[in-house]
């Protein structure tokens with residue numbers, strides 16, 4: 666685990682000394698947009714863009730799901746890094762976990778080719794432009810919106826996961842889910858002081874209780890149709906019992922203990938194409954094996970046994 670400073674790699678864990686033991690996620694720095702407009706700097710074109718992801722990462726996972734649901738598999742190529750993130754950060758390996766574009770050993774080399782003086786964390790997902798050899802975006806929240814709308818003319822796929830009429834509601838729920846759940850589990854797991862951990866833990870379970878209640882009255886987070894808000898929540902829920910409960914100490918309850926949330930996560934898992942984006946082996950190997958300060962032995966627990974394919978009650982989903 667490390668970061669680049671003025672173009673040089675440093676092997677360094679997150680700094681929580683200056684924040685009272687609290688983990689604070691830094692903002693993504695490449696924030697360009699692919700546009701449907703052919704005159705744009707990054708126009709939507711088939712075969713031009715590549716997604717670098719980790720199967721372990723919940724943020725990258727959103728982009729894989731959106732690529733799948735928007736029928737973009739023939740238009741945007743993808744490659745997957747090694748599950749372990751160690752002293753050199755994300756690494757490429759032997760096929761199929763190699764870098765198919767440049768044969769780099771480490772993801773930070775890709776960041777350096779986009780910006781030789783880059784300072785910051787080297788994160789997945791990365792949306793890469795093969796034509797200009799640069800990073801379009803390393804912010805998953807932006808990437809899923811581009812995939813949702815900008816390639817529709819190419820694919821003819823008009824599923825809209827961010828419909829105009831629901832945007833305010835989606836943005837509002839996203840904010841709570843991001844702070845307290847998506848990032849909330851990391852705030853628990855990476856806290857280095859008791860009060861910082863407990864604060865994040867309380868906010869996480871208070872929010873899960875609210876979501877459980879909300880899902881007892883409606884099928885999805887925003888009314889009756891699936892939106893990006895659901896996919897953003899899903900990638901955390903699907904990792905929760907297998908990883909966060911133990912590794913990040915988020916153990917007040919498991920997702921299987923919440924009847925609505927468990928039903929909901931199964932329903933989303935069973936949407937066509939989604940199951941193959943959930944690679945539990947990479948997920949468990951990554952978390953338990955990459956964070957030496959949290960799990961020094963690197964032992965990966967064998968359980969739990971979760972059946973996301975069991976029947977659910979949420980009706981037809983997509």
Ligand SMILES: N[C@@H](CCC(=O)N[C@@H](CS)C(=O)NCC(=O)O)C(=O)O
Nearest residue numbers: 693722723724786788789803804805
């Ligand atoms: N804001 C980014 C966050 C991505 C992120 O933090 N990814 C993690 C993997 S789950 C990562 O690559 N971390 C490496 C690091 O922090 O050094 C997004 O949503 O795309």
